[in-house]
Amino acid sequence: GAGVSQSPSNKVTEKGKDVELRCDPISGHTALYWYRQRLGQGLEFLIYFQGNSAPDKSGLPSDRFSAERTGESVSTLTIQRTQQEDSAVYLCASSLLERVTSYNEQFFGPGTRLTVL
Amino acid sequence: SQKIEQNSEALNIQEGKTATLTCNYTNYSPAYLQWYRQDPGRGPVFLLLIRENEKEKRKERLKVTFDTTLKQSLFHITASQPADSATYLCALPSGGSYIPTFGRGTSLIVHP
Secondary structure: OOOOEEEOOEEEEOOOOOEEEEEEOOOOOOEEEEEEEOOOOOEEEEEEEEOOEEEEOOOOOOOOEEEEEOOOOOEEEEEOOOOHHHOEEEEEEEEOOOOOOOOOOOEEOOOEEEEEO | OOOEEEOOOOEEEEOOOOEEEEEEEOOOOOOEEEEEEEOOOOOOEEEEEEEOOOOEEEEOOEEEEEEOOOOEEEEEEOOOOHHHOEEEEEEEEOOOOOOEEEOOOEEEEEEO
16 A cells, blocks of 8 residues: 655745645545654644644644645645745654554655755 | 753664664653654654553564653664664654654664
8 A cells, every 4th residue: 555645755946935735645544744844853743634624733833834634635735925944844644543542653755845945 | 842852963883783762851751652763855654652651662673661750762773784774763742732742863873
């Protein structure tokens, strides 16, 4: 079976433009997470979905960031009016359940490397 | 909120030796702690989860310990191989949520 996929793998954009990042989770995984990883830094939690709803949006850095999920499947992270500080790798992960139990680990995609010029 | 500390300096060891990585946290003991491996240009890959009532967990050449008194987890790789070279991240829930917060990771370099 396929793992988590993300597209595009790389995105270069100009400051002020909007970008959309896509995540296809593992089929049947209820929970979906978005993280940001700046160069040499740890993972910064952005948002997670339980089904199609997002109970925790506390990690979104600003109102320029938004995300949605449809059909308990694909998710899109949108960044409006991109800034240079948005440059990072954006990682998506999915897990079978929204809560961590014995072996309910997160499965990560390869990430989208976003560069804002 | 929970602060997670992992050694930012790379750990260099010789092939065949045991690598030991440390993860310290500052506040309340979490319900669980996870270890992930991340290779350059890739997303993290889950390795092990240890719960608060477990002292030790093993998987093949990997061993994780969890000391809630010291607020510390140790991650051991025995008989290390150059292929074990990667960044290792620890993660634990914080802020009353089950969503894991990740440390910055420690880079392990195993020399042949």
